Amino acid sequence: MDSAAFNLSAQAGIGMTSQRTRTRMVERLREQGVKDPRVLHAMGVIPRHVFVEPALANRAYDDTALPLGFAQTISQPYVVARMIEILLQGRDGLGKTLEIGAGCGYQAAVLSILTKQVFSVERIAPLLSRARDNLRQLKLTRIRLKHADGNLGLPEAAPFDTVILAASSKTVSQTLLAQLAPGGRLVMPLVTSASGAEQVIFLIERTESGWIETRFDAVRFVPLLAGVE
Ligand code: SAH
Numbered sequence: 001m002d003s004a005a006f007n008l009s010a011q012a013g014i015g016m017t018s019q020r021t022r023t024r025m026v027e028r029l030r031e032q033g034v035k036d037p038r039v040l041h042a043m044g045v046i047p048r049h050v051f052v053e054p055a056l057a058n059r060a061y062d063d064t065a066l067p068l069g070f071a072q073t074i075s076q077p078y079v080v081a082r083m084i085e086i087l088l089q090g091r092d093g094l095g096k097t098l099e100i101g102a103g104c105g106y107q108a109a110v111l112s113i114l115t116k117q118v119f120s121v122e123r124i125a126p127l128l129s130r131a132r133d134n135l136r137q138l139k140l141t142r143i144r145l146k147h148a149d150g151n152l153g154l155p156e157a158a159p160f161d162t163v164i165l166a167a168s169s170k171t172v173s174q175t176l177l178a179q180l181a182p183g184g185r186l187v188m189p190l191v192t193s194a195s196g197a198e199q200v201i202f203l204i205e206r207t208e209s210g211w212i213e214t215r216f217d218a219v220r221f222v223p224l225l226a227g228v229e
Contacts, residue, residue, distance in 0.1 A: 018049050021061040025077055028063060034081045036088055042113035043081050048074075051106040051134050065220075068104050070124050072222055075166055079201075079219055080107050083187045084114065086203050086216060087162045095161025098179070100150030100224070105131030107166060108143050119157050121148045123228045149228055153179040160184060167224035168199050180206045189221040196223060 026044045034040060049060035051074055056066050065073040084107075087094055094115040099108050102122035108131065111118045120143060122128040128147045135143055146154065150165070151173055158179035165176075165188035172188065180186055183206060190202035201216035 018047055018061065022047065025061040025063070029078060029081050032078050034078070034085055036085045038088060038114060039081050039085045042110045043077060045113050046106065046109045048077065048106060050137060051104040068127065070127055072103055072124065072127060074104050074106050080110055082217060083164055083201060084110065086187050086201065087164065087185050097162040097164065098154055098157070098160045099164050099166060101166030102131045102145055103127055103166060105134045107164070109135060109138060109140050112140050112143050116142070118143045119146070119154050120144070121146045121150045121154060123149055123225060125229065147228060149226060151175065151224065151226060155179065165189065165224065166221065168196070168221040169224040172202070172204055177204065177206070182206060182208070189219050
């Protein structure tokens with residue numbers, strides 16, 4: 001386990017007031033079917049209220065997406081937990097991981113409890129700087145953030161053992177797949193209807209004999225967009 005996990009609640013003003021609501025959130029995740037103790041631990045450690053707007057802090061541990069501004073949302077806790085659990089299934093760890101769509105940095109923080117090497121890219125500059133501030137406040141300074149179009153992946157840090165997209169797309173990017181290490185896994189919300197309304201969690205795994213694809217729960221994510229702003 002990462003030592004950062006132990007130090008978090010010791011930091012001034014963070015964690016103490018919300019530990020009980022966070023424990024309830026973890027209980028709810030368990031009831032919803034999240035089983036991996038590593039994931040439940042990480043979800044219990046990261047104070048989600050630090051990542052949401054102060055006006056919404058009282059809803060920080062509700063199991064819903066919340067607005068971040070810029071027409072973006074902080075992901076629903078269940079979906080964060082579920083996608084990470086899928087990446088970890090049958091594995092020792094996440095290895096070197098790339099997140100596309102840092103938003104406010106919440107999921108990157110959860111990932112950083114589970115692995116030492118977390119890279120995350122975000123296309124909206126003010127959101128990225130908010131993620132940077134939030135992560136710095138929690139002293140999670142090892143996470144590498146970049147203002148970039150995630151459609152390009154992060155070639156300078158590739159290959160990755162795991163890639164997680166926080167925005168939905170109709171197609172699986174060949175560019176991202178090319179940045180997966182052998183045995184690597186990519187998880188994303190895949191759009192399955194013309195309107196974009198129907199999406200499922202989609203896992204694609206690189207094996208010696210080819211690609212293995214698996215579909216999981218229905219989800220609803222903001223779209224993966226092109227370019228930066
Ligand atoms: N990971 C966040 C979720 C943020 S919502 C969390 O923990 O809550 C998804 C994010 O993906 C948005 O911030 C959006 O700006 C970003 N995004 C969408 N398309 C992108 C792209 N091509 N490259 C990088 N980020 C992208």
